[in-house]
Amino acid sequence: MQFIRLLSALVLMLGIFHHTVEAHAQTVDEATLRPLVQALAGDNFDDTTKAISDLVRTGDTRVSALLNALGAGDLYVSKADKSVFLGKREGTDYVATDPVTGAKLAPVPRSAAEKIKVNNRLRREIAAAIGGLTLMSENAGERRSAAEAILKTRDPESIPLLDQAIAAEKDPGIKALMSQAKAAAILNSDVPDAEKIAAITEVSAGNGRDALGLLTPLEGAEGPVGEAARSAISSINSELAVWNAVQNIVYGLSLGSVLLLAAIGLAITFGVMGVINMAHGEMVMIGAYTTFVVQQVIRATAPGIFDYSLLIALPAAFLVSGGVGVLIERSVIRFLYGRPLETLLATWGISLVLQQAIRSWFGASNVQVGNPSWMAGSFELGLLTLTWSRLWIIVFALSVFAILQLVLKKTMLGLRMRAVTQNRRMASSMGIRTPWVDALTFGLGSGIAGIAGVALSQIDNVSPNLGQGYIIDSFMVVVFGGVGNLWGTLVGAMSLGIANKFLEPFAGAVLGKILVLVLIILFIQKRPRGLFALKGRAIEA
Amino acid sequence: MNAHDTLLYLDGVSVSFDGFRAINNLSLVLQAGEMRAIIGPNGAGKTTMMDIITGKTRPDAGDVYFNGEVDLTKHDEAEIALLGIGRKFQKPTVFESHTVEDNLVLALSGPRSAFSTLFHRQSRDEIDRIHEILYTIRLYDKRVWLAANLSHGQKQWLEIGMLLAQDPKLLLVDEPVAGMTDAETAETAKLLRDIAKTRSVLVVEHDMHFVRELGVKVTCLHEGSVLAEGSLDFVSNDQRVIEVYLGR
Amino acid sequence: MTQWFFLHVDRRGSIVIALLVAIAVLVPLSNLLLPVTSPLHVPTYLVSLIGKYLTYAMLAVALDLVWGFCGILSLGHGAFFALGGYAMGMYLMRQIGPRGVYADPVLPDFMVFLNWKELPWFWYGFDSFWFAALMVVLVPGVLAFGFGWLAFRSRVTGVYLSIITQALTYALLLAFFRNDMGFGGNNGLTDFKDILGFNIQAGSTRSVLFAATALFLALAVFVTSFIVRSKLGKVLVGVRDAESRMRFLGYRVDRYKLLVWTISAMMAGIAGALYVPQVGIINPSEFEPANSIEAVIWVAVGGRGTIIGPIIGAVLVNFGKTYFTAAFPEIWLFALGALFIVVTLFLPKGILGLYGMWKGKRADRAARKKDVAPPPVAAVSGRSPIPEPQAAE
Numbered sequence A: 001m002q003f004i005r006l007l008s009a010l011v012l013m014l015g016i017f018h019h020t021v022e023a024h025a026q027t028v029d030e031a032t033l034r035p036l037v038q039a040l041a042g043d044n045f046d047d048t049t050k051a052i053s054d055l056v057r058t059g060d061t062r063v064s065a066l067l068n069a070l071g072a073g074d075l076y077v078s079k080a081d082k083s084v085f086l087g088k089r090e091g092t093d094y095v096a097t098d099p100v101t102g103a104k105l106a107p108v109p110r111s112a113a114e115k116i117k118v119n120n121r122l123r124r125e126i127a128a129a130i131g132g133l134t135l136m137s138e139n140a141g142e143r144r145s146a147a148e149a150i151l152k153t154r155d156p157e158s159i160p161l162l163d164q165a166i167a168a169e170k171d172p173g174i175k176a177l178m179s180q181a182k183a184a185a186i187l188n189s190d191v192p193d194a195e196k197i198a199a200i201t202e203v204s205a206g207n208g209r210d211a212l213g214l215l216t217p218l219e220g221a222e223g224p225v226g227e228a229a230r231s232a233i234s235s236i237n238s239e240l241a242v243w244n245a246v247q248n249i250v251y252g253l254s255l256g257s258v259l260l261l262a263a264i265g266l267a268i269t270f271g272v273m274g275v276i277n278m279a280h281g282e283m284v285m286i287g288a289y290t291t292f293v294v295q296q297v298i299r300a301t302a303p304g305i306f307d308y309s310l311l312i313a314l315p316a317a318f319l320v321s322g323g324v325g326v327l328i329e330r331s332v333i334r335f336l337y338g339r340p341l342e343t344l345l346a347t348w349g350i351s352l353v354l355q356q357a358i359r360s361w362f363g364a365s366n367v368q369v370g371n372p373s374w375m376a377g378s379f380e381l382g383l384l385t386l387t388w389s390r391l392w393i394i395v396f397a398l399s400v401f402a403i404l405q406l407v408l409k410k411t412m413l414g415l416r417m418r419a420v421t422q423n424r425r426m427a428s429s430m431g432i433r434t435p436w437v438d439a440l441t442f443g444l445g446s447g448i449a450g451i452a453g454v455a456l457s458q459i460d461n462v463s464p465n466l467g468q469g470y471i472i473d474s475f476m477v478v479v480f481g482g483v484g485n486l487w488g489t490l491v492g493a494m495s496l497g498i499a500n501k502f503l504e505p506f507a508g509a510v511l512g513k514i515l516v517l518v519l520i521i522l523f524i525q526k527r528p529r530g531l532f533a534l535k536g537r538a539i540e541a
Numbered sequence B: 001m002n003a004h005d006t007l008l009y010l011d012g013v014s015v016s017f018d019g020f021r022a023i024n025n026l027s028l029v030l031q032a033g034e035m036r037a038i039i040g041p042n043g044a045g046k047t048t049m050m051d052i053i054t055g056k057t058r059p060d061a062g063d064v065y066f067n068g069e070v071d072l073t074k075h076d077e078a079e080i081a082l083l084g085i086g087r088k089f090q091k092p093t094v095f096e097s098h099t100v101e102d103n104l105v106l107a108l109s110g111p112r113s114a115f116s117t118l119f120h121r122q123s124r125d126e127i128d129r130i131h132e133i134l135y136t137i138r139l140y141d142k143r144v145w146l147a148a149n150l151s152h153g154q155k156q157w158l159e160i161g162m163l164l165a166q167d168p169k170l171l172l173v174d175e176p177v178a179g180m181t182d183a184e185t186a187e188t189a190k191l192l193r194d195i196a197k198t199r200s201v202l203v204v205e206h207d208m209h210f211v212r213e214l215g216v217k218v219t220c221l222h223e224g225s226v227l228a229e230g231s232l233d234f235v236s237n238d239q240r241v242i243e244v245y246l247g248r
Numbered sequence C: 001m002t003q004w005f006f007l008h009v010d011r012r013g014s015i016v017i018a019l020l021v022a023i024a025v026l027v028p029l030s031n032l033l034l035p036v037t038s039p040l041h042v043p044t045y046l047v048s049l050i051g052k053y054l055t056y057a058m059l060a061v062a063l064d065l066v067w068g069f070c071g072i073l074s075l076g077h078g079a080f081f082a083l084g085g086y087a088m089g090m091y092l093m094r095q096i097g098p099r100g101v102y103a104d105p106v107l108p109d110f111m112v113f114l115n116w117k118e119l120p121w122f123w124y125g126f127d128s129f130w131f132a133a134l135m136v137v138l139v140p141g142v143l144a145f146g147f148g149w150l151a152f153r154s155r156v157t158g159v160y161l162s163i164i165t166q167a168l169t170y171a172l173l174l175a176f177f178r179n180d181m182g183f184g185g186n187n188g189l190t191d192f193k194d195i196l197g198f199n200i201q202a203g204s205t206r207s208v209l210f211a212a213t214a215l216f217l218a219l220a221v222f223v224t225s226f227i228v229r230s231k232l233g234k235v236l237v238g239v240r241d242a243e244s245r246m247r248f249l250g251y252r253v254d255r256y257k258l259l260v261w262t263i264s265a266m267m268a269g270i271a272g273a274l275y276v277p278q279v280g281i282i283n284p285s286e287f288e289p290a291n292s293i294e295a296v297i298w299v300a301v302g303g304r305g306t307i308i309g310p311i312i313g314a315v316l317v318n319f320g321k322t323y324f325t326a327a328f329p330e331i332w333l334f335a336l337g338a339l340f341i342v343v344t345l346f347l348p349k350g351i352l353g354l355y356g357m358w359k360g361k362r363a364d365r366a367a368r369k370k371d372v373a374p375p376p377v378a379a380v381s382g383r384s385p386i387p388e389p390q391a392a393e
Helices: A002-021 A030-039 A045-058 A062-072 A120-134 A140-153 A156-168 A172-187 A193-204 A208-218 A223-272 A280-301 A303-331 A340-362 A388-410 A412-422 A424-429 A434-456 A468-481 A486-507 A509-526 B046-053 B077-083 B100-107 B114-118 B124-136 B152-166 B182-196 B208-214 B232-236 B239-246 C002-008 C011-033 C044-067 C077-099 C109-113 C129-153 C158-177 C203-229 C231-241 C243-248 C253-279 C289-302 C309-327 C329-346 C350-370
Strands: A075-078 A084-090 A093-097 A113-115 A378-381 A384-387 B008-017 B020-030 B035-039 B061-066 B085-088 B170-174 B200-204 B217-222 B225-230
Touching: A030 A045, A045 A062, A045 A120, A062 A075, A062 A120, A120 A140, A120 A156, A140 A156, A140 A172, A156 A172, A172 A193, A172 A208, A193 A208, A193 A223, A208 A223, A223 A280, A223 A384, A223 A388, A223 A412, A223 A434, A223 A468, A223 A486, A280 A303, A280 A340, A280 A434, A280 A468, A303 A340, A303 A434, A340 A468, A340 C158, A340 C289, A340 C329, A378 A388, A384 A388, A388 A412, A388 A434, A388 A486, A412 A424, A412 A434, A424 A434, A468 A486, A468 A509, A468 C158, A486 A509, A509 C129, A509 C158, B008 B046, B020 B046, B020 B225, B035 B182, B035 B208, B046 B170, B046 B200, B077 B085, B077 C243, B085 B152, B100 B124, B100 B152, B100 C231, B114 C231, B114 C253, B124 B152, B152 B170, B152 B182, B182 B200, B182 B208, B208 B232, B217 B232, B217 B239, B225 B232, B225 B239, B232 B239, C002 C203, C011 C044, C011 C203, C044 C077, C044 C203, C044 C253, C044 C289, C044 C309, C077 C129, C077 C158, C077 C253, C077 C289, C129 C158, C129 C253, C158 C289, C203 C231, C203 C253, C231 C243, C231 C253, C243 C253, C289 C309, C289 C329, C289 C350, C309 C329, C309 C350
Parallel strands: B035 B200, B035 B217, B085 B170, B170 B200
Antiparallel strands: A075 A084, A075 A113, A084 A093, A378 A384, B008 B020, B008 B061, B217 B225
């Protein structure tokens, strides 16, 4: 209802505009128009309805303004001469205007005139009629909204107008919309079954959810129409199911990317070095806080470059988290190599210290990290609406993964890293400074966690507890994917993300998550070393 | 060849790890009461072979039979140990935070269920048997020591003692004399020969002096399959064996 | 009888058991009989506070049984503790009866609030104390058995096991937060009125609960001693130090682990059941993974692989927590974090290890004076020292 009112107001404005520029729609002379206008003040609503359709059939550009006035209750009929005029209340009088010529008339006392009454049915007629009228407008937006209006009202009366409009229409998008509207109107009319079936085919070719709304009333119909409607509904439903699946996959990929970002640093420290770093989540948290600080500095010094704040935060977060990582490795972890359970406890202690440090420094509540403009907004893909941030996070996670692979495979540091993890003593005797490589490897893992923090600051609350929310999930990803294999981490993260999103609709978000945890626990029993496990003697501890 | 009437029977056994063939179509037969020495360069598959016999590794293909009838590939480590196959590891693996005596108590044959151990009381027979083994492996004086405090050689002997306590039909002994002095090595050879009088033994060793002292049939493994088999002199004169050991 | 007792409990264990029995008697007596003005009077709040510490100590003993003696580091023992607590909490909820805010004779307040019409089936029977008491051991026991059966059979060990135990308690945390689960959601179970007909707030009830806690802890110490000093205990330590070696000796390692794991979970469940009436509430936060890890540090501080270490650790750390969170709340997490780091780096054997080292040095000096060789550190004391760290293969 509100929509129609809004639409009428819009069309009214456009109609007035139209009137002044005298668009090249047909214009009939005053003598033809006048009696039709007078007929609006008929004795009952049926007369008025007929008058409206007669007016519309003239195709005159003034009609839409008139009808709008009628819908808004601005048309009056004088008690004395039964003439119809456009009135506007002013004190005890109506300021009157001729509805056909637009000439100013003498004010009419309020007691001497009567409003032409409209009921809801009439209002619908009016809206449909206006819709039909503006179908011929020059303005493409106007034509589009007119077609959309008919799609909503499904008035069979507008079918002939639509035929005209479709014939004249050049814009294929609007033309399709008009055909849809016509089909919708046909479904709402008493035309023979064959035409209805054709209309059903037409409708089901359009937007699935709208079509479903149009076809559902026909679902129970008998005969071939009902049959056609039912089969169309089921095919639309299966199409929607496909899009739902696509949505789940895309949402799952974006959740998986978040998991990948959080876990990939862990895949290095745990997977490559065998160090259980329970403070990994805090490295992510520190990265997020670095983003916050960078943005604060930019806001204070150069607000103009705020859109680039994340690009500046990336290296900053890498360095800060990486630096903290190196510090932790040198001060604690290096004394605990080969004692994974002790490492786990010590790093848990570190995580408590880091959390409390951030809490003392920045306060316990969330800090506000802004989104740059290119992260805001959304775009459409088929029947889906996706936010840009969702897309960016997928792109970002995959790039981080690719760069990390390159670093490990192609650089000297990567080569040394792999050498040290495969045979520490041999690497050391070949002149590789293993302690140095250890520290850098740990720093790399932590730095990547920091980068993940930059990304997560865009989609999650930045608080001292940020890391705690990710640590268990990250471990699950690494363990599920298989330790010591970055590809495993990628596949693990994505499949867990997608599994989560597919379970959510059936089980709800929390239960879905619980199910995923239980499934992983069961999975680890079956394959204790994950999806992509290394085999062989060397792995046996 | 038939598995019947053999103690240990391996036929066409293969296993690979991530594409690397650790054992390749290996066949080996051990008669009851026989002692056999296995030699071969590093990576020849000696330890993997022991892993397969003791159920630690499942072969991809091939038959492994014990006593001519028991399919070892269908059992796990504990079951295989209870069937009567004992194993000594390359790196001496004793229970470091237990005393020497407790190490033997754990190894001693007897009921292995959790509840029976909870209410287990040591019998006179068991104590006697443990003392006997302690004398055999010359650790009677050190029986209250923690195993962690033993020397490398003593740990090796303790592990052999644990094998004896297990009372197995077949002993798999992986590099028993690594890190031993010459005198200790000679003692160990003597000990193993004594053991072999009543049981079957499979010894993996690099030390040729030791193998010579054992004076038994030798099998040389290379790249996961048998390269040569026979007396030590026969095997060590085989051209392929020489190539494998000296490189080509 | 005494002979049988001392066969299974060493000197230290006996002292602890005697001490616990003594405080089980003396603390309630002092609270109930001595005048408030007396310097020996133990105020009621302190009775409950120490009672709470003792339930933590029991959780620590349970954890030590699997971690210290069998090498299974559980990061999810808090889950068994909380499940025991919930079983007891359900009994206490049913005891409220029509005295709740909504005065429903059967349904607890939160169910009325959620507009539930009848009691869910899993709440049946909890109006009986003995049924609830059975569930206190049965629920954690069955969960532990099922979980352990799967995990140990497929040889999930070390950090992998630790991580999935953490996932277990995390999953339960999420589950218990849900209102639909029927355990009071976020708020948990609270506003208890009485237990076995006695007012739960009364000083006398609290004293009895305290005595029960001390006695159950003594029992836990006895059971642990019994297990550890039997041949089973030797097998467990063997599993801890060289699991695969145990298998090659013919032991079904998974069954041994499963047995102690289940016993330990039941012990934790009892501890949780004693905890709930003394603190007056049980809510999902007890499932927080952080709680379970904190319990690990109690054991580590006291000395794992010993029987009394966990008790000392649990009481000390929690005393520190009570003190710090009241006096310097900012510092507590720093202190706890530092404790984790210091203990793992410098005190791998905990406080008892430190004591042992001090005693060892004294014995060493004494021996040197007498000019005789020091005896090798034997397991005379019945303790099982932690092996030196070995590089992973």
